[in-house]
Amino acid sequence: MSSEASSLQMDQTQAASMPVAGPSLAPPVTLAAPLTNTDFYIGVGLAISSCFFIGSSFIIKKKALIRLSRFGEVRASAGGFGYLREWIWWAGLLTMGLGEAANFAAYAFAPASLVTPLGALSVIISSVMASRFLNEKLNLLGKIGCFLCILGSTIIVIHSPKEKEVEDLQLLFDMLQDPVFILYVICIIGSTAFVACFIAPRHGHTNVVVYIFLCSGIGSLTVMSCKALGLAIRQTLDNDGNVFLTWMPWFLIVITVTFIAIQMNYLNKALDIFNTSIVTPVYYVMFTTLVITASAILFKEFTNMRFDDILGDVCGFLIVITAVFLLNAFRDIDITFNDVRGLMRPKMQRVSQYDDEVLVTTSIKERRLSYGSGDVFRKA
Numbered sequence: 001m002s003s004e005a006s007s008l009q010m011d012q013t014q015a016a017s018m019p020v021a022g023p024s025l026a027p028p029v030t031l032a033a034p035l036t037n038t039d040f041y042i043g044v045g046l047a048i049s050s051c052f053f054i055g056s057s058f059i060i061k062k063k064a065l066i067r068l069s070r071f072g073e074v075r076a077s078a079g080g081f082g083y084l085r086e087w088i089w090w091a092g093l094l095t096m097g098l099g100e101a102a103n104f105a106a107y108a109f110a111p112a113s114l115v116t117p118l119g120a121l122s123v124i125i126s127s128v129m130a131s132r133f134l135n136e137k138l139n140l141l142g143k144i145g146c147f148l149c150i151l152g153s154t155i156i157v158i159h160s161p162k163e164k165e166v167e168d169l170q171l172l173f174d175m176l177q178d179p180v181f182i183l184y185v186i187c188i189i190g191s192t193a194f195v196a197c198f199i200a201p202r203h204g205h206t207n208v209v210v211y212i213f214l215c216s217g218i219g220s221l222t223v224m225s226c227k228a229l230g231l232a233i234r235q236t237l238d239n240d241g242n243v244f245l246t247w248m249p250w251f252l253i254v255i256t257v258t259f260i261a262i263q264m265n266y267l268n269k270a271l272d273i274f275n276t277s278i279v280t281p282v283y284y285v286m287f288t289t290l291v292i293t294a295s296a297i298l299f300k301e302f303t304n305m306r307f308d309d310i311l312g313d314v315c316g317f318l319i320v321i322t323a324v325f326l327l328n329a330f331r332d333i334d335i336t337f338n339d340v341r342g343l344m345r346p347k348m349q350r351v352s353q354y355d356d357e358v359l360v361t362t363s364i365k366e367r368r369l370s371y372g373s374g375d376v377f378r379k380a
Contacts, residue, residue: 043110044157046102047118053099055125058276059133060092065272066134093264100260108230112223112295113302113313114160116288120149120320126280127327136275140337141330148323152316159312161301169232169243176228181297185221188290192217204269211270212283215263220290222259224298228252275331281324288317 064086099122106115124146131138175181192214204210232249236242243249270279296302302310 039109043106043108043115044118046106046109047115048121050099050102050106051119051121052125053095053102054119055099055122055280056129057092057096057099058122058126058271058280059129060095061089061268062130062134062271062276064089064092065268069272104226104230107223107227108234111161111299111301112227113292114157116223116291116295117156117317117320118153119284119288120153120324123280123284123324123327124149126276130276134276137331137334139330139333140335140340141326141333145323145326148319148326152319152323155312155316155319159309159316161305161309169228169235169248172228172231173248175298176224178298181294184294184297188217188221205273208270208274208278208282209286211266211273212279212286214266215270215283216286216290218259218262219287220294222256222263223291224294225252225256225259229256278331281327285321285324288320292317 067088068086103115103119127136127138127142127146130136131142195210196214200210200214229249229252232243232252236244267279267283270283302313305313
């Protein structure tokens with residue numbers, strides 16, 4: 001009897017240890033699955049290539065707006081749409097479209113918190129091209145800013161999230177119903193509507209932040225809709241079912257086109273009023289900050305990252321912001337590397353450099369302090 005009981009107990013133990021076929025023991029779906037190297041490099045490559053198109057599109061569209069103002073047309077900042085008859089503007093729009101298409105594809109392969117900060121490279125491209133084709137100065141500090149943009153972007157790539165986000169459109173729509181993200185959408189739409197109706201008519205022509213905020217706020221929602229639309233396209237191409245037979249992708253297309261049209265309208269106004277060297281960096285900083293915020297709320301990308309990666313990502317972004325500040329704040333200062341070399345010379349040697357320009361005088365009104373000291377002053 002005891003042998004039968006022991007054999008029955010052994011059979012039960014073996015049966016319990018054997019795997020049971022069925023959906024209940026299937027591995028759970030996790031959003032923390034690592035990105036493959038192929039997806040990661042494709043996403044980075046598409047993001048970098050989009051920067052070349054987007055950066056050059058700013059210059060082309062600015063050239064079109066300058067050309068239009070010479071013909072006496074109503075300017076875009078005054079509500080005119082004469083640029084729609086200018087072929088150069090359409091060339092710039094086509095170039096931006098190619099850049100946005102590459103950027104759109106990048107969101108399907110890599111996290112938004114990686115793709116969006118790489119837009120700093122478009123700041124470099126637009127700044128260099130503006131100095132070449134628009135006669136806008138790029139001084140030594142601007143060149144240092146370009147170098148810091150590349151450095152910060154590299155740090156962001158190294159420490160960016162390396163995990164997949166969502167690969168099912170229905171799951172993404174469930175995440176879009178998160179109360180925190182809905183609150184973010186309400187805040188963005190409400191604040192942009194208030195700025196567009198009450199702030200922009202009064203201060204839009206004097207403060208670059210006004211129109212840029214409208215572009216960036218709506219742009220952060222555009223990125224989220226592009227992310228969902230790219231997921232729908234990729235899911236269809238992977239033979240996971242034609243999701244375009246449902247209403248969701250078509251709703252995303254309408255939302256994306258509407259948001260992009262709003263962005264283009266206010267971006268044209270900002271470019272028509274302010275220099276490209278101002279618009280591009282301010283737009284980058286504000287747009288990137290809002291996109292990272294929206295992406296962190298929706299996809300919770302930073303929850304599975306290590307602390308050193310989060311710190312590296314933040315530091316890389318701060319380096320890029322510093323670089324953008326150097327490109328923007330000191331653009332009108334005429335400083336070259338020779339000026340820096342002059343400041344590094346000994347004090348007496350710097351004074352002798354200006355021997356032909358100095359004047360010893362006792363009249364306070366006629367003298368200005370030079371690099372020397374005491375009674376040695378430069379001519380007024």
